[in-house]
Amino acid sequence: MxxxxxxxxxxxxxxxxxxxxxxxxxxxxxxxxxxxxxxxxxxxxxxxxxxxxxxxxxxxxxxxxxxxxxxxxxxxxxxxxxxxxxxxxxxxxxxxxxxxxxxxxxxxxxxxxxxxxxxxxxxxxxxxxxxxxxxxxxxxxxxxxxxxxxxxxxxxxxxxxxxxxxxxxxxxxxxxxxxxxxxxxxxxxxxxxxxxxxxxxxxxxxxxxxxxxxxxxxxxxxxxxxxxEWDKDKAAEVVREDWEQVNKAAALWARPRGELTSEQYIDFYKQIAHDAEAPLAWTHNRVEGRSEYTQLLYIPAKAPFDLWNREQMAGVKLYVKRVFILDDATSLLPTYLRFVRGVVDSSDLPLNVSRELLQESRDIRAIREGCTKRVLSLLEDLAGSEDQAQRDKYATFWQEFGQVLKEGIGEDFANRERLAKLLRFASTAAESDAQTTSLADYVARMKPEQTAIYYITADTPRAARSSPQLEVFKRKGVEVLLLTDRVDEWMLGSLREFEGKLLQSVARGAASLDALQDEAEKKQAEEAAQTHQALLARMKTALDGMAQDVRISARLVESPACLVVAEGDVSGHLARLLRQAGQEAPKSKPILEINPAHALVQRLQSELDKGDAAQAEAFDDLSRILFDQAQLAEGGMPEDPAAYVRRVNQWLVRAA
CATH class of the missing domain: 3.30.565.10 (Histidine kinase-like ATPase, C-terminal domain)
Incomplete structure (x- = not known):
């Protein structure tokens, strides 16, 4: 104690x-x-x-x-x-x-x-x-x-x-x-x-x-x-007053790798990590050069209970010349690698090193950089291995720690490209959400004329897959990444491109499939916009204060409407996350896109053509119903749920 x-x-x-x-x-x-x-x-x-x-x-x-x-x-x-x-x-x-x-x-x-x-x-x-x-x-x-x-x-x-x-x-x-x-x-x-x-x-x-x-x-x-010792004459065990050593008493990390077995590495991990399970992988190296130190670092198989506590940084123990110094050496690895367990033993640091010195030491910075690169190399070896068992280990790692690794995209500029290659996402190209893809594999599957990596953010994979904003992408066979982790919106603020390909949200107004449309489709879209100019103007008036614009959609196939945001505005998904975290979301109004081929939109056109005052009220109600339904489809809630229910009921009565 x-x-x-x-x-x-x-x-x-x-x-x-x-x-x-x-x-x-x-x-x-x-x-x-x-x-x-x-x-x-x-x-x-x-x-x-x-x-x-x-x-x-x-x-x-x-x-x-x-x-x-x-x-x-x-x-x-x-x-x-x-x-x-x-x-x-x-x-x-x-x-x-x-x-x-x-x-x-x-x-x-x-x-x-x-x-x-x-x-x-x-x-x-x-x-x-x-x-x-x-x-x-x-x-x-x-x-x-x-x-x-x-x-x-x-x-x-x-x-x-x-x-x-x-x-x-x-x-x-x-x-x-x-x-x-x-x-x-x-x-x-x-x-x-x-x-x-x-x-x-x-x-x-x-x-x-x-x-x-x-x-x-x-x-x-x-x-x-x-x-x-056993005393034959007494037929009993005799206790001596002298003591014998029963362990090797040698720091495992200081011994050559060739002398150590996998079982010894695993047992050491279980002791320092207090973990019943064996680690996924480990790396043991002696580094020589400007700074000399030994590192023995482990990737656990399971996330600890306090993984999301960014202040909990007791994973790597610091020794100096085999003398224990700190068990919460926060300077040895960046925060996004806080799941790593192990030991670092330096030959250069003074024994009386203070926490303040750790923050300022050039040797510590070198150790931090070296440990970070070693962990990333270990993950790269797992992810890129030709051995299926090793790739399965990376899949396990991603399931347990992927969300934490994503934090590094915004925190570690020097290693951003390496981290981007380690990211994994669910995709519309996979049959289940358990199957993930890398950005490199996505780029390899892109259509020749495709210029962007498309993604959608949502609260759950199911909500992402059923979003109206994906409809034309599905019809065209264009793959879309499904981003459903809370950290994704924050990560995307730093990850703008990969291998020269822009990352583009399908929920933003700039997401265009012009390059994938044939001439007939482009002509049809232009004609629809011209034909429904009056409808768009009238709907914009009905949705004054709710939508910044109403326009014909090129992304809808089956749904009547969807919401998109202008470039530079906060997405609806991010706005909800900010409010859930108790923060004020920047105020911006979305754009409502409508599908002129849908029966509800055609009904709106019919109500507009009648032109009397009674039908004007019905037009406004149906316009707001479409807007509120578009909010629901993207995971949001109508501003006035009771009013939404009342309008829907009124239209149900009319239909009856």
């Missing part, structure tokens, strides 16, 4: 405190539901011990007195079959009384609610989620019905040690104790009523060693256990 808080004065006796409500709920779930991988508790406690040692090593750079004359850091694991206890000890930074109260009785993490929702789902009742949500200490209650923590924070007097204890129900007690050694002992009292087959093997050296080898072999600190 480790924090940076200070201690309060010693208490005279033990004090009892109630757990935070979320902790009570969490502990109940841990104690009663999480058995799918009970060994995870040891991984989490060893990881916490390692973090505590790393924090001491970092703080002691500026305050050598914290070493208290003992600079050899280590983690120890012990067990007592008679007492049914397992103890995980470290000589790291330790806890003060206030640390124990604050950090062992509350969960001060924004993801608590999401954790409770996910862990409460019977289908996801997996102990691996504990570490993922940053509450790994409580995983001890998977196997224990009581946990005792004895600790002293480095630099505090021996009289200010602390003992924390709880049975994992509603309360915990804390008291001051005298403790000579700095650091922390976490003592798990295994459940007395537990099935011996379920927990009994944990009280054996071979089982605990196998868990350490499985999950924590890469921990750079030595993990020690007491030596145990």
């Amino acid at each position: 480790s924090t940076d808080t200070t201690t309060s004065p010693p208490a005279a006796s033990s004090h009892t405190h109630a757990f935070q409500a979320e902790v009570k709920q969490l502990l109940h779930l841990v104690a009663h539901s999480l058995y799918s991988n009970r060994d995870i508790f040891l991984r989490e406690l060893v990881s916490n011990a390692s973090d505590a040692c790393d924090k001491l090593r970092y703080l002691a750079i500026d305050d050598a007195a914290l070493w208290e004359g003992q600079s050899d850091l280590r983690i120890r694991l012990d067990f007592d079959p008679q007492a049914r206890t397992i103890t995980v000890s470290d000589n790291g930074i330790g806890l003060s009384m206030q640390d124990a109260i604050d950090h062992l009785g509350t969960i001060a993490k924004s993801g608590t609610r999401e954790f409770m929702q996910q862990i409460g789902d019977a289908r996801k009742a997996d102990a691996n989620l504990i570490g993922q949500f940053g509450v790994g200490f409580y995983s001890g209650f998977i196997v224990a019905d009581r946990i005792t923590v004895e600790s002293r924070r480095a630099g505090l007097p021996v009289e200010q040690g602390v003992r924390w204890s709880s049975d994992g129900t509603g309360e915990f007690s804390v008291e001051h104790i005298r403790r000579e050694a700095r650091g922390t002992d976490v003592i798990l009292h295994l459940r007395e009523d537990a099935d011996e087959q379920q927990f009994g093997d944990l009280l054996t050296a071979w089982k605990l060693k196998s868990i350490i080898n499985r999950y924590s072999d890469h921990i750079s600190l030595p993990i020690e256990m007491r030596k145990r």
Whole structure:
């Protein structure tokens, strides 16, 4: 356990405190539901011990007195079959009384609610989620019905040690104790009523060693256990007072790639990412040149619960000469790559590097550029591989992280072209929305006379596919990309072209298929515009204040009308997104395009030809119905829904 808080004065006796409500709920779930991988508790406690040692090593750079004359850091694991206890000890930074109260009785993490929702789902009742949500200490209650923590924070007097204890129900007690050694002992009292087959093997050296080898072999600190030997004369196991190291204690990323197996890479990822699943891919390199550093970066298979929290940037840990510095090194990768997990170990940075220095350092900028390019190269290798299994991995990546990668189009100008090639979209050329296409593949399929890459934005793929604005594109066999992610409108503000082809919205007035029309079609469109000049003028008057213009459409085949926006105006889809986000959308009026071949438009022409006052009111009502229906078709809502319903009902009565 480790924090940076200070201690309060010693208490005279033990004090009892109630757990935070979320902790009570969490502990109940841990104690009663999480058995799918009970060994995870040891991984989490060893990881916490390692973090505590790393924090001491970092703080002691500026305050050598914290070493208290003992600079050899280590983690120890012990067990007592008679007492049914397992103890995980470290000589790291330790806890003060206030640390124990604050950090062992509350969960001060924004993801608590999401954790409770996910862990409460019977289908996801997996102990691996504990570490993922940053509450790994409580995983001890998977196997224990009581946990005792004895600790002293480095630099505090021996009289200010602390003992924390709880049975994992509603309360915990804390008291001051005298403790000579700095650091922390976490003592798990295994459940007395537990099935011996379920927990009994944990009280054996071979089982605990196998868990350490499985999950924590890469921990750079030595993990020690007491030596145990079989005494033939006593026919019993004898415990020695000397300790033996049970892990390799070598930073995995510092070892040559040729020495490492895929299983070792995967196990290391699971430990640092607190993820039960193997990563999709990883890249491990030593970079030499202006800046020397080692990078081991992973692409997860699943998006974390806090993916959309742009402030959550704890994916890559920073080490300097194998000394842990930061686990939230936000300067090592751009925000749009916040899903990446891994380690960067620099040979050039000073050990006392500050967050401010990280923002300004030339070496950090070089590391950031190098890590960004390496991740993009890894994604390019997956996307462009001739191996179907690798391409399937990229499809999985896109499904999980594609929306985040799109943020890079607007944030990373230097890599915009590379990112554009990695984008994937649903398309009218595919039979299902699960099939996606790249911009390069779209360009390769373009008709010879086609000059633009056409797209449509909508709230859902279904809404996009059924939009009236696609009708002529479907008839002409012109492919249209279907953009339905909330980030797409923002991305399109920066992505204007690809390989010399403009990206053109079919919902904008400039989207023209003139190059795809034959002479007969062009002549027919011109004649329709001339023939219906009076109708267009009258409809524009009826829709005054609603539409900036009314004109004959070249894009409609079956629908009576659709809305388009002028170049430079905000689309209806973007305006809705802005309002949903609580922002004021720029005010602009759309253009109404009508289909002169449709029966409703022909009825409008008939009402206009009659010319009497009664028919004028009916003309205005039908014009507004067409306008409101066009809004509905693009995912919007009429300005006055009740008035729309009333007008529709009146026309239904007339028709009856």
